[in-house]
Amino acid sequence: MDSHQTEKVALRAEKMLSALTEQIQLQKEELKENEYFQVYAKAAVAKFPKLTRANVDYAVSEMESSGYVFEKRAAGSSTKYAMTVQNIVDIYHHRGVPKYRDRHPEAMTLFVGNLKGGVSKTVSTVSLAHALRAHPHLLFEDLRVLVIDLDPQSSATMFLNHTRAVGLVETTSAQAMLQNVNREELLTEFIVPSVVPGVDVLPASIDDAFIASGWESLCAEHLPGQNPHAVLRENIIDKLKADYDFIFVDSGPHLDAFLKNAIAAADLLMTPIPPAQVDFHSTLKYLTRLPELVSIIEASGCPCRLQGNIGFMSKLSNKPDHKVCHSLAKEIFGGDMLDAALPRLDGFERCGESFDTVISANPATYVGSSEALKNARTAAEDFAKAVFDRIEFIRMN
Template sequence: MRKDAKRQMDRFKRRSERMLQKLVRDIDKQKKELGIGGYYRTYSKGELTSELGISKRIAETTLNAMQDSGIALHRDETKATRPYKLTIEDVAEFYQFRGEPRLRDQYDKAWVVFIGNLKGGISKTVSTVSIAHGMRTHPMLLKHDLRILVVDLDPQSSATMFLSHKHSVGLVETTGVQAILQDLPAEEIKEHFIVQTQVPGVDVLPASIDDGFTAAIWEELCAEHLPGVKPNEALRDCLIKKLECDYDFIFLDTGPHLDALLKQCVVAADMLVTPIAPAQVDFHSSLRYTSRIPDIVKMIESTGTEVRYHTNIPMMTKLANKKDQLVAYSQAKEVFGGDILDATLPRLDAMERCGETFDTVITIPPSNYDGSKDALKRARSSVYEVSLALFERIEFTRSEFQENA
């Protein structure tokens, strides 16, 4: 390489790293000034009735019984009456105290969902992180006390930035890819690799730009570090199987490339979810992707690895209320019929605005949102609709599978 080109490359590297660190510091400072720490949403005793549909008598009786049994529930200490200020963890414990079954009481391992497409820019990552937060915090799903893991396998580490931006800059060695290649014990992965997000109950296994270089020589690295493990089965055997009893759902996120990481996600998944955007280029590319999934499966199975996912659920994203986009939605329903998810993620400015501070529309407090509160409310409602629809589709698919097993 020419010396001047090398000097420029090194200069860009140093400046890029400094800028990344500055951006992280600026966002941390902003969050601190706005008082954004953990998940902001809490419930009063009245909101248990108005938002969760619990009768006043049951709410009163159960909260008193919990208090009498020594369970400490959060209260607003700034007010003389110390009203309840219940976290989502408190609410989950409320249901548990009443004997409501959680999802983990019904199933012995996580359901693995791969939200993927070979077309970039159609909200794969935004969908993944939004649904993870949406499922965990949806008022109708709080009784399940869901435990959710997002495994970021995209070298761009966008999911990591949304869920734990501090772990998306610099030299990140504790990534999902490294956990796979080192074939680490489950306890070591949970202690040193998995990171808690702003929403309690949602964790992330970070990614790094270096994962892209690793994926490029995946077969050679597997032969060296994972003798006896098939390259397309490494994610499933060396990571998912070790963590599946600790979570209710595991979401997988990759880049839009037919590489070793994407193929492993197809192998590890119980369900594929395919985001489809209605803009013509995106729509055409997505149809080409779905038409080639059989070829991807055939490619994988030609290596001796079985693909076991149960169904592929198309899901419309970035949908605007425009004639051409509504036509694309109608065409998508014509192609996918009843398999398409009956809820959509519309194109909303609130989702992009929240991304500027590495938040989702679920985690950002309305009081600190720099934009239309109504727009934020609409965005959050759409995420909740999609999250609940996907949860119900998973439950339907899972029950059918168990009945036919």
């Protein structure tokens, strides 16, 4: 094989990647899209759970008199309130509404896993992370969400903070695991914010693939005496469990050390089930092998703490064969099948063009149909609320 030709292609690909990223970055800066677009009028906030018009007015005037500044926008000759997610969270806090962390002081770790590629694992994870934080009916919970990207393709990083998804990134999740850095370093040097405040990401990089392939020997060298399957849990998650309410792990569709670490660290598994025949078959194979994977991890001396495996349909459309697959999935999962699904909608696919999720994409500058984006956003919010309710049920019982 001509290595010179391979190098030329690699060089061109690198240039193209940098150019595309730079183009999107400039576009975001020009349109001021480096911050979350969603704001609410004061009247809209009054309709949120645990709030009324009177107590919102009272809270706002009290907060303003003590020096708090709310966002405001020009409306004709006057100005009106344009409340950000953080403003609303602060109103709830001012009113003494209990937060999620008051009920559950430690984070719950979720792993959306499937060994079949292209079944919406990453899209489900990032949409869920953003929707849990930004859902109007969950704002009073003030949820803090972290996504740990263990997939060397770094797709989750691209969706959440695309500036860390290209080039050489040394502060990745794999490096944090191997270097066993302390909590302060994790929070200040490794974890980066996404465009939705309250949702952070621990990035991945293409170089992490080499770490995954030599995991056993690297652990023996850098982490002598530590179980190779328990590194994610002990070196990252246990240090951050008081700083977040939900921690999502996104790994690639490979049966490698990162997948085993994700299973070993998870409190709850979520399995996306695509209705396409080939993908459905592959998902069944993964589910068949799952107990064996758990046994391998536990036999190594690392006890798993799984509280269940929740199935949900992904890429679902209103077709007869998809309905058949849906009923088959219900047969497999029984009561552990989520009613809400992530449908196959144009919005989920097109958002990636601007490195956005359906929650963070601004309808005013979105390239596709704003109606399609609205439908996808509603689907993501409904899905997130269903997942939240199921987690609450599991934690309470």
